[in-house]
Amino acid sequence: MKKYLVAFVIALFPLSVLAAGGAGPKLDHMEVDLHNKASLQRGMQIFVNNCLGCHSAQYQRYERAAVDLGIPLELAEQNLLLGDQKIGEQMTIAMGKEDSGKWFGNPPPDLTLEARLRGTDWLYTYMRSFYKDPARPWGVNNVVFPDVGMPNVLEYLQGEQINTCTKDELLHAEKRIDPLTGKAMGGCLTVSTQGQQSPEEFDKTIYDLVNFMAYIGEPSKLDSHRIGTYVLIFLFFFFFLAYALKQEFWKDVH
Numbered sequence: 204m205k206k207y208l209v210a211f212v213i214a215l216f217p218l219s220v221l222a223a224g225g226a227g228p229k230l231d232h233m234e235v236d237l238h239n240k241a242s243l244q245r246g247m248q249i250f251v252n253n254c255l256g257c258h259s260a261q262y263q264r265y266e267r268a269a270v271d272l273g274i275p276l277e278l279a280e281q282n283l284l285l286g287d288q289k290i291g292e293q294m295t296i297a298m299g300k301e302d303s304g305k306w307f308g309n310p311p312p313d314l315t316l317e318a319r320l321r322g323t324d325w326l327y328t329y330m331r332s333f334y335k336d337p338a339r340p341w342g343v344n345n346v347v348f349p350d351v352g353m354p355n356v357l358e359y360l361q362g363e364q365i366n367t368c369t370k371d372e373l374l375h376a377e378k379r380i381d382p383l384t385g386k387a388m389g390g391c392l393t394v395s396t397q398g399q400q401s402p403e404e405f406d407k408t409i410y411d412l413v414n415f416m417a418y419i420g421e422p423s424k425l426d427s428h429r430i431g432t433y434v435l436i437f438l439f440f441f442f443f444l445a446y447a448l449k450q451e452f453w454k455d456v457h
């Protein structure tokens with residue numbers, strides 16, 4: 204009997220893990236692709252132009268990012284530096300934490316490690332889940348981060364969204380498939396007034412942005428991938444060399 208009880212508890216265990224992870228709205232999934240340089244470059248541009256006004260990424264240097272992402276340094280200097288910053292400097296901002304804390308309630312945190320802290324699915328969903336809420340100081344709220352202190356800074360691209368979510372619904376259109384027709388159904392967040400981009404284009408913009416944020420969270424990952432390939436190639440050839448050597452040594456023994 205005891206054996207069955209133990210087996211039962213073990214069988215239930217994965218369920219409890221699922222339940223623990225199930226709190227909060229469902230997140231949309233995105234595959235990070237650190238090899239997609241074009242995406243990372245676009246992401247850097249969006250980040251620098253729209254986020255560095257309030258958030259820093261102080262553990263990342265412009266130059267390192269430009270070199271890693273294959274952006275010519277001159278172009279980066281002309282287009283990506285803020286004010287009189289130099290290419291060798293970190294991505295910092297002038298706004299003091301005290302001031303921004305007063306203005307926004309909570310100061311905008313540094314974003315260098317944000318993708319590791321929250322996860323890329325969270326970021327991808329968060330950035331697309333602002334909706335109109337006149338009761339909030341900036342006129343917007345967020346499904347993933349209720350009562351967030353950040354304005355929807357990309358509203359000029361996305362437009363304005365309205366929220367008809369009730370509990371446990373999927374947020375975004377492309378994720379909700381009608382089981383009968385197999386077609387995508389509208390999510391509970393819908394764009395009411397479109398901005399400069401269509402919802403599909405906006406999803407791509409956020410994909411690029413979050414891809415870039417994943418990169419600044421772990422810039423050496425690009426290096427490790429490259430070096431890893433060389434290591435594997437080396438091991439492959441070394442195997443034959445070692446084998447030939449072994450044959451040579453044992454020749455006399457036999």
Ligand code: HEC
Pocket residue numbers: 249250253254255256257258307309310311312314317321326329330350351352353354356357412
């Ligand atoms: C006008 C200033 C401002 C701009 C511009 C801005 N943010 Fe924010 N952001 C904030 C503030 C303030 C918070 C803190 C909100 C809170 O804690 O309630 C925040 C919070 C966040 C968070 C959640 C942090 C956490 O884990 O608690 C993320 C992620 C984020 N911002 C990403 C971005 C990105 C990406 C951009 C650029 C597209 C951006 N922000 C542009 C002000 C800004």
